[in-house]
Amino acid sequence: MRFGYFVPQGWRHDLVGIDPAEHWSTMHGLAAHADRDGSPWESIWVYDHFHTVPVHSETEATHEAWSLMSAFAASTSRVRLGQMCTCMAYRNPAYLAKVAATVDVISGGRLEMGIGAGWYEHEWRAYGYGFPDAPERLRMLREGVEIMHQAWATGRANFSGEHYTVDGAIFQPQPLQEGGIPMWVAGGGEKVTLKIAAKYAAYTNFYGSPDEFSHKSEVLRGHTDRLGRDFDSIVRSANFNTVIGTSEADVAARLERLEARVAPYLGTGATRRFIGDYRSHAAIAVGTVDQVIERLLDMKRRGLGYAIHYFPELAFDTSVLDLYEREVLPALR
Template sequence: MRFGMFVPQGWRYDLVGIDPAEQWAAMRGLAEFADAAESPFESIWVYDHFHTTPVPSLTEATHEAWTLMAAFAAATSRVRLGQMCTCMGYREPAYLAKVAATADLISGGRIEMGIGGGWYEHEWRAYGYGFPSIPERLGMLREGVEIMRQAWTTGQATLDGRYYRVDGAIVQPQPLQPGGIPFWVAGGGEQVTLKIAAKYASYTNFTGSLEEFAHKGEVLRGHCEAIGRDASEITRSMNFNTVIGTSAADVEARLARIEARVAPHLGAEGAAKYVENYFITPPGALVGTPDEVVAKLEERRSVGLDYAILYAPEAAYDRSGLELFATQVAPALR
């Protein structure tokens, strides 16, 4: 199994209490931790959002994803760099192809393109993008991915689409990676998103119970067969909200610290819901001792998971959970 990790960027109130002037140093330090030669992490990730969640804050930071891509590209030398996932509607696709190609050059060919239709209505409307329907957002995704694919394989893109129109948009320099930047198509929609993934993706990223994850893998396989593509060419990934402790008591103490940290911003009830909704109830929760986390990931591997990406909310304050993963979990799964 392969591993990546998210670098906290503020989106989930995971930089609160750190002076804004010091937040880049905290993020860079975690990137360097993941970049170390002995690290089990192949990649680092950020989210593509503008407003905090679950409640938009007027004062707390959410650092912009593609600016961070360029910064991490210059600050690291080994790990691959991704966003999970870039919202297609936030940037015109030819422009995004240009930005990503430049970041790929800076990084020496280490950029990944996580891409999806987007969902956070509050920031869509606040930034003046409206909020198109789901079919429209997925239509934008399909056309945008085609424009980027053209740009990275031919150096220019032309498309007279329903949502995007470009006419000989030149993207130079080209990405350093042969064939262009790999696409991670995020989302498990069976009729549209997984069809887009079957055609364009090197990786997928979706969640769900064990049964749901296995089912979506079979749907993806069917879409690949329909277009004559080998489904084994596509790596299946999943994001995991992660809290790892040395014992059950340690895990509970870590969850309590996370709740206390966000309580001033979400209120006591909101903070309790934050912990419940992100770390207790979702199928993407990876909470427990090292042995328990190994068992949960082994279950996922049995239904087709190839690549686990960890989001540890305490990482900017305490790396010991990530260190437990690196020393006790990853070696048991690699």
């Protein structure tokens, strides 16, 4: 199994209380931790969002994903760089293919391309994108992925679709990675998203209960079989909200500190929903070291090849990284 983690960028109220002038040094320090020689982490990730969640804060920061991609590309040397996931409709796909190729060159060929149809209605409307229904968003995703595939495979793109048109667009420089930038198609939609993934993805990213993960995997297998593609050529990944401790009391204390930190910014109801995601029985990576190892080993047996962890404490307490690296990673690798 391979591993990455999210760098806090503010979207999930994970930089609250830190002066904005210190945000970059906080983010860069955590990127440098993953980038160090001998690090067990293969990748770092950010989210592609503009407004905080679950409350749309008027004052709290959410740093833009592709600006961070460029900054991390220039300030790290080993770790791979991804977004989970870029919303197709937020940028013209031809422009996005150009931006991504430039970031890949800056990074020396370390970029991962996470892509999805998008879902966060509040920021869609706030930024003037409207909010098309799900089938239309998925059609935009399909067209955009085709344009990016052409761009990186051939250096040019010609496409005339319902949503996007390019006419002889030139893409130089090309990405440094042979075959183009690896595509991560995010989402578990069985009729469209997983079908797109079966055709274009090097990686999928879908989440749910262990049984749901197994079911989505079999749906993906059906699509690859119909296309004549090797199912095992696609690495299946999932994201995990992660709070681990040496004991159940340690886990509870960490959750209490997290709740106390965000409560002044979220209010009572939103705080209850926020912390509920971590206290849910479905939170696979919340628990003691032994509990989390057992659950992730089960996911590995179901075909999980890449775990991407979101540690909500990271900007304030990096001891969770030390604990994960020392106790959990060896058992999973």
